[in-house]
Amino acid sequence: MTSEKNDRYDYLGITDPDKLSAASKRALAWRDLGNEWFGEFEVFDLQGDFAYEAGVVRRDPSALIKHDGKYFVWYSRSTGATDGFAGDIENEKVFPWDRCDIWYATSADGLTWKEEGPAVTRGEKGAYDDRSVFTAEILAYAGKYYLTYQTVKSPYTVRVKNEVGIAWADSPYGPWHKSAAPILSPADNGIWAGEEDNRFKTERKGDFDSHKVHDPCLLYFNDKFYLYYKGEQMGEAITWGGRQIRHGVAIADNPLGPYVKSPYNPISNSGHEICVWLHNGGVASLITTDGPEKNTIQWAPDGINFDIMSSIKGAPHAIGLNRDLDTETEPFGALKWGLTHEYKNDDYQYIRGFRGRRVTTHVAKGEASE
Amino acid sequence: MTSEKNDRYDYLGITDPDKLSAASKRALAWRDLGNEWFGEFEVFDLQGDFAYEAGVVRRDPSALIKHDGKYFVWYSRSTGATDGFAGDIENEKVFPWDRCDIWYATSADGLTWKEEGPAVTRGEKGAYDDRSVFTAEILAYAGKYYLTYQTVKSPYTVRVKNEVGIAWADSPYGPWHKSAAPILSPADNGIWAGEEDNRFKTERKGDFDSHKVHDPCLLYFNDKFYLYYKGEQMGEAITWGGRQIRHGVAIADNPLGPYVKSPYNPISNSGHEICVWLHNGGVASLITTDGPEKNTIQWAPDGINFDIMSSIKGAPHAIGLNRDLDTETEPFGALKWGLTHEYKNDDYQYIRGFRGRRVTTHVAKGEASE
Numbered sequence: 001m002t003s004e005k006n007d008r009y010d011y012l013g014i015t016d017p018d019k020l021s022a023a024s025k026r027a028l029a030w031r032d033l034g035n036e037w038f039g040e041f042e043v044f045d046l047q048g049d050f051a052y053e054a055g056v057v058r059r060d061p062s063a064l065i066k067h068d069g070k071y072f073v074w075y076s077r078s079t080g081a082t083d084g085f086a087g088d089i090e091n092e093k094v095f096p097w098d099r100c101d102i103w104y105a106t107s108a109d110g111l112t113w114k115e116e117g118p119a120v121t122r123g124e125k126g127a128y129d130d131r132s133v134f135t136a137e138i139l140a141y142a143g144k145y146y147l148t149y150q151t152v153k154s155p156y157t158v159r160v161k162n163e164v165g166i167a168w169a170d171s172p173y174g175p176w177h178k179s180a181a182p183i184l185s186p187a188d189n190g191i192w193a194g195e196e197d198n199r200f201k202t203e204r205k206g207d208f209d210s211h212k213v214h215d216p217c218l219l220y221f222n223d224k225f226y227l228y229y230k231g232e233q234m235g236e237a238i239t240w241g242g243r244q245i246r247h248g249v250a251i252a253d254n255p256l257g258p259y260v261k262s263p264y265n266p267i268s269n270s271g272h273e274i275c276v277w278l279h280n281g282g283v284a285s286l287i288t289t290d291g292p293e294k295n296t297i298q299w300a301p302d303g304i305n306f307d308i309m310s311s312i313k314g315a316p317h318a319i320g321l322n323r324d325l326d327t328e329t330e331p332f333g334a335l336k337w338g339l340t341h342e343y344k345n346d347d348y349q350y351i352r353g354f355r356g357r358r359v360t361t362h363v364a365k366g367e368a369s370e
Numbered sequence: 371m372t373s374e375k376n377d378r379y380d381y382l383g384i385t386d387p388d389k390l391s392a393a394s395k396r397a398l399a400w401r402d403l404g405n406e407w408f409g410e411f412e413v414f415d416l417q418g419d420f421a422y423e424a425g426v427v428r429r430d431p432s433a434l435i436k437h438d439g440k441y442f443v444w445y446s447r448s449t450g451a452t453d454g455f456a457g458d459i460e461n462e463k464v465f466p467w468d469r470c471d472i473w474y475a476t477s478a479d480g481l482t483w484k485e486e487g488p489a490v491t492r493g494e495k496g497a498y499d500d501r502s503v504f505t506a507e508i509l510a511y512a513g514k515y516y517l518t519y520q521t522v523k524s525p526y527t528v529r530v531k532n533e534v535g536i537a538w539a540d541s542p543y544g545p546w547h548k549s550a551a552p553i554l555s556p557a558d559n560g561i562w563a564g565e566e567d568n569r570f571k572t573e574r575k576g577d578f579d580s581h582k583v584h585d586p587c588l589l590y591f592n593d594k595f596y597l598y599y600k601g602e603q604m605g606e607a608i609t610w611g612g613r614q615i616r617h618g619v620a621i622a623d624n625p626l627g628p629y630v631k632s633p634y635n636p637i638s639n640s641g642h643e644i645c646v647w648l649h650n651g652g653v654a655s656l657i658t659t660d661g662p663e664k665n666t667i668q669w670a671p672d673g674i675n676f677d678i679m680s681s682i683k684g685a686p687h688a689i690g691l692n693r694d695l696d697t698e699t700e701p702f703g704a705l706k707w708g709l710t711h712e713y714k715n716d717d718y719q720y721i722r723g724f725r726g727r728r729v730t731t732h733v734a735k736g737e738a739s740e
Contacts (some may be wrong), residue, residue, distance in 0.1 A: 013578025013616055022675035023663070028637040030610075030662055038611020081604055133572040200732075226693025233383055240400075241408020241680060246383055263386040269397040278708045292400055292681050293393070293663060303391035309661050310611060314684065359611045362570075 020057040037126050037297050037310035039358045043340055047107060049115035052350040055079055057096045059349040060273075061134040061320030061339035062147070063217075065172065067140075070106045073171045073320060073339060073351075074119055074147060076134035077103040081347040085197075090155045094348055098156050100134040102149055104172070110322070110337065111353065120147055120167045120176050128153050129165055130180055137274075138172075139218040139225075140256070141325070142166045145169045146255050148216035148227065152184060157321075158197045161186045164216045164229065164254060183257045184213050184227060190234035202235035208246040208266045210234045215274040221283060221303050225366045227259050228274045228285075231266065242290035243270055248341070249304060251308050273318045277327050284331060287358055288315050297331070316340035316354040332358045374727035375611045376599045393616060399419060399435045407667050407680035409728045410704045412629060413710055415510075419475060419485035422720040423451055428473075429719040430505040431690030431709035432517070432645075435542065435605040437510075442542045443709060443721075444489055447473040448506035455567070460525045466719055468526050470504040472519055472572060474542070480692070480707065481723065481727050490517055490546050498523050498552055499535055507644075508542075509588040509595075509625070510693070515539045516625050517599065521552060528567045531556045534586045534599065536626060553627045554583050554597060554620055559731035560604035578616040578636045579710070580604045585644040588625070591653060591673050594620045596645045597629050598655075601636065612660035615642055634674050640664050643688045647704040658685050686710035686724040702728045 009017050012027050020028070020276045045051065050058065062074040078100040083092035093099050102120040107113045120136070123129040129151035136149040142291035151165045169175060199211065209231025217228045227250045236244045246266035250259035270291025277284050283303040287296045295314055298306035298324025309331065319337040327334040335356035373656040377389050382397050387677035390398070391452040413419065421430065453462035463469050465548050477483045488703040490506070493499040506519040521535045533552035539545060562575025567583065578603025587598045595618045606614045616636035620629035640661025653673040657666045665684055668676035679701065690709040697704040705726035711719050 010575070012608075012639060013614075013636055014574075015577060015631070015635045019633040021634040021637045022677060023638045023640075023668075023669070024430055024634075024636065025663065035611050040611070052493070168402060205380070205383075205384060231383070236732075238405060238730055238732065239381075241405050241410070241682070243732070244383075251657070261385070262392040262559065263389040264394075265390045266383055266394065268393045269382060270393075289683075298393075300392070307392060311664055313659075313664065324666045347739065358610055362606075362608065362613070 047112040050113040059341040066324040076100040417482040420483040435696040
């Protein structure tokens with residue numbers, strides 16, 4: 001054996017190099033035997049207008065960008081309780097993210113926030129975004145600002161197909177100009193079975209994103225615009241012990257599109273909300289909640305073919321990354337701090353902060369020598 | 371493509387069978403695309419003597435066995451607060467599991483427990499188990515009962531090497547006969563650096579289990595006795611964002627030994643407490659807390675070469691499995707309910723119940739179509 005190989009075997013505590021267990025073989029294949037991509041998280045309450053407020057939904061914070069010495073964030077905002085699908089779906093509120101507008105807030109320190117008001121509001125009756133605009137992400141590029149977000153057209157039925165809209169501005173304060181049409185729509189190759197408003201009954205399921213395109217997140221990467229999104233399929237099943245959530249990407253030469261879905265989709269069979277950042281010439285992705293690779297951090301040199309770089313114990317949901325952080329010096333740098341949301345109850349969610357840190361040292365409790 | 375292959379591709383929502391993302395290739399390699407091995411857990415308080423009691427440590431419940439219409443469990447029991455290593459380590463209590471005896475309790479329903487008293491107590495001064503006996507597991511085999519457990523000889527220094535003892539009885543009520551010597555010891559091939567009582571300073575680290583052999587769990591498998599255990603290495607590092615914990619197995623023809631460590635050790639580079647059960651002609655293992663494969667359930671046809679069968683969001687710690695459950699009909703059957711422990715605080719831990727269930731259906735909150 002070479003010395004390097006010996007070191008690696010020693011590192012893994014392998015008893016006999018000629019007798020490797022299946023686990024040792026897998027461990028030897030891990031590229032990172034250290035901790036570069038590994039870490040843990042804590043969440044905490046914020047102050048000012050992001051303190052929990054009864055009766056108001058604030059959720060799905062966008063990434064944070066810094067401008068004029070302040071952090072800016074965009075988020076879904078609605079008021080009032082959720083009625084669900086049982087009642088009058090034309091006039092009631094079916095989800096906390098129904099009847100939302102996209103608002104923004106600013107903060108000098110990331111801890112105390114001031115709600116500034118609406119940024120992008122729902123469209124006129126009959127428009128593709130007349131029912132709700134929500135789950136926004138922000139991209140600052142070449143002096144312009146781009147918000148991507150989900151849109152729903154009324155009525156908000158169980159089978160409704162949502163789309164993705166975009167708005168742009170010359171300043172994070174706005175004003176925002178909305179696209180006349182969606183920039184991304186669900187695949188149109190599934191067929192519902194019967195007339196019942198039931199999303200599980202299909203004649204044909206169609207592509208992984210035949211029902212919903214969610215959580216759009218736009219990155220400028222390799223001289224193109226990569227629109228990452230979460231797909232939901234008509235007739236969604238429970239697989240790998242969780243929801244059948246996949247991620248896809250659509251690529252354009254210009255920020256306003258047209259966006260072409262990658263033929264390599266889905267690019268993840270695990271995860272939930274999109275949380276991606278640039279690192280080392282590629283794209284990193286935090287994968288949470290669903291699928292066989294839940295609770296991992298992955299990286300793709302080409303933004304499409306993601307490999308598992310670490311396993312984590314869990315992460316905050318619906319993370320809004322802080323784009324002002326150094327994401328290059330170390331992989332976990334992008335996760336140093338940012339925003340998340342939490343369910344106070346089924347009706348109301350509020351925006352909280354999170355901190356992430358690499359685990360590099362033994363701590364006293366439970367990690368002492370036993 | 372064959373129809374079966376087509377089904378599998380459709381199932382994964384693959385856009386173009388000729389253009390597979392790295393994630394889709396990995397997903398196609400999963401043997402279980404369903405939910406057989408997947409599930410989630412909840413924990414809850416127990417009644418009777420297992421209700422939390424200030425001043426008493428009850429932790430590391432063994433497996434449950436049923437006898438005389440009652441469930442039996444063994445566990446580590448000590449009293450008083452933890453002093454740590456800073457003080458008089460000869461006379462003070464350095465850990466909650468220091469100065470323990472192994473007690474047992476019974477229950478008709480698994481919910482309300484009666485503490486029956488000590489089963490195996492510390493040895494006379496000078497014996498290998500004079501300081502603490504703890505973290506017990508039980509095996510019922512051929513009308514006899516075998517308790518395996520950790521032993522420490524005083525003084526309980528940071529560098530102390532613990533061992534594994536065994537006791538046997540003709541009845542779960544005892545009396546218990548202790549082995550005159552340990553049945554398992556740490557590998558004796560590491561070298562400490564200097565005289566300071568510091569477990570991180572080594573000249574040579576030695577095998578994965580050169581410092582500690584923990585959490586012994588005995589299974590009767592393939593006409594032999596498989597003693598699974600957790601190893602800790604001298605000079606333990608932080609790897610993969612957590613403690614450097616590995617699992618090993620030692621095998622004997624007779625329950626009392628001699629036990630020979632497998633040359634294939636370590637059999638896991640992930641996990642913490644040992645939690646193993648028989649299933650489908652092999653051995654299943656719940657892997658928690660540490661390592662790159664944390665939060666998975668694995669299975670080995672030979673009890674040694676474990677493959678990942680599922681990823682889970684987390685599981686209770688220090689599980690005591692219910693050996694009375696049907697572990698064959700479905701993989702997750704072994705995890706239907708049992709015992710665990712929880713840290714009320716750094717000084718005191720108490721025994722709680724857990725329930726596990728497969729996730730097979732969509733539930734309302736957060737899993738509805740968005």
